[in-house]
Amino acid sequence: MKESEITDLVDGVVSGDRKAIAQAITLVESKKASDVTLSEKLLESILTADGSSIRIGISGPPGVGKSTFIESIGQLMVQDGNKLAVLAVDPSSSISGGSILGDKTRMEYLSRDEQVFIRPSPSGKNLGGVNRSTRESIAIVEAAGFNVIIVETVGVGQSQTEVFDMTDVFIVLLSPGGGDQLQGIKRGIIELADILVVNKSDGDLKSFSRNTVLDYKNALKLLKPRTKDWSVPVIACSSLEKIGIDECWESIQNFQKLVTTNGHLQHNRNNQQKKWLLKETRQGLLDALEKNEAIQDELRHIQANIATERGSIKTKAKGVVESFLGKLGNKK
């Protein structure tokens, strides 16, 4: 793509052209040096989100039914006149990526809806597991007029935190479990949640589900509320039996109303931008290391002798860092 085409691409995105949106996201995902320059130009032109959108993070362990949940709640969102974008982020596979049965057919109804834009998981690696460009993809779909943005990720851990850091409301999906479940509840899973969903509350698992809801309600009592005037609901949902989905959508809307009115949404977005700046800076620095041929040679040399050369890894690494910063000047 040439620089002159960026203006057309921006026009396409802003007018909601699906092809242009997809192309723009591909551009910001690209790591080619020429694309990076173009994508900066693109992002400079479209960064004008007015704050009327709602960015929803949806997290949960593999197999908890995130896709079917999104398929169900997404239909309610569209029925209410919203334009929905679903961005999937899936760092769960470090070797081959993706789910065994493939992602394409996971959201059958939504993927056929004109008011919905679905972007499957990119495979790029980065600092924290979540694709570095997801925040930029959010900016693009918002510029294109999508006002409800779902970012789906596998919990637990880093990727969950990252999606938390780019969304306004965070929904955690959990599976029904036995009564001894509470023992294993880690703070990390529930303390990020604005809304907790016990999914697959159907069939054989219905009785487990009731206990699980109670367990999590009790566990939540032990935590300090994160958002003023908001008590985290625990909702039993079944995408199959259409239970709890509407309640969940209602909770999202209530939360949005609350945080928009009390200023928390904008405050939170500003803080997210600050964090993002630090993250991008760190990543940019690592990229510079990666591109320095002399340093890469030095690293390869050490690696080739790693089994025989004495000395701890930490000390060896320290030498490389000093060499990199030293090559650039006289920093001690």
Place this chain on the structure above:
Amino acid sequence: MKESEITDLVDGVVSGDRKAIAQAITLVESKKASDVTLSEKLLESILTADGSSIRIGISGPPGVGKSTFIESIGQLMVQDGNKLAVLAVDPSSSISGGSILGDKTRMEYLSRDEQVFIRPSPSGKNLGGVNRSTRESIAIVEAAGFNVIIVETVGVGQSQTEVFDMTDVFIVLLSPGGGDQLQGIKRGIIELADILVVNKSDGDLKSFSRNTVLDYKNALKLLKPRTKDWSVPVIACSSLEKIGIDECWESIQNFQKLVTTNGHLQHNRNNQQKKWLLKETRQGLLDALEKNEAIQDELRHIQANIATERGSIKTKAKGVVESFLGKLGNKK
């Protein structure tokens, strides 16, 4: 601690003194500049693992019963004359850390056994979620004569991959689930596993368990085997009813025999060292950024104006990186 005391500390570690081991680990976990220098000296002195130990990674979602599993299998390991060290790594909570009910009483028997050393999860943050010092803790406990090392982590995601990258055999614990489970099986969970355990195969969950074992066996057929001559076993376990634990310990020993004989273990450890070097180098560079006061001021200034100043975050971050590398010299 003073430099002269390091020799005593090394002696203490090598003679297996528990207090010295704990102190050495605390030292490598410390981020104080003076401690970092001392810990380098310590690590230079003790890095002489002879490869006769086995490093076991144990991963699984919160609530799957990792601790009780380790409590059970650990007793078998000790009965067979081994010295066991358990290092826990738990990045699941990004805000407050740890599990709600606390870690102290989780491994009641093992924590009273003289042949066992347990180190609970450190709270430090780093590049990838897993504490940066865990590899060094492994070196320390091996120098102290522990020959079976368990590193426990919460899956999925980054922390799982990191523990995978520092162990010889990787065990993934899963919960029994319904028959529709397969749909949600992500490659990432099972492709790292050398041994798959369907835990909590007891009580109400027994029937689910049988299906889950079959599901995972089928799913594994779709994957290319990772280790030559090793087919990943799927074992139903119950710590409560003492089912499958001995089979699991036997599998670990068989795996160790195989990879020691065919050279895969040493080859794998060398590769891990190479990766570790890259990781430490990157982290060292980020630390240098962190310590540069002028750059930190620049970042704070941008953050203070983040809501009003135009321009994309990416472009702003790029400016900071150029400023950092520029301050050190003339790199373009």
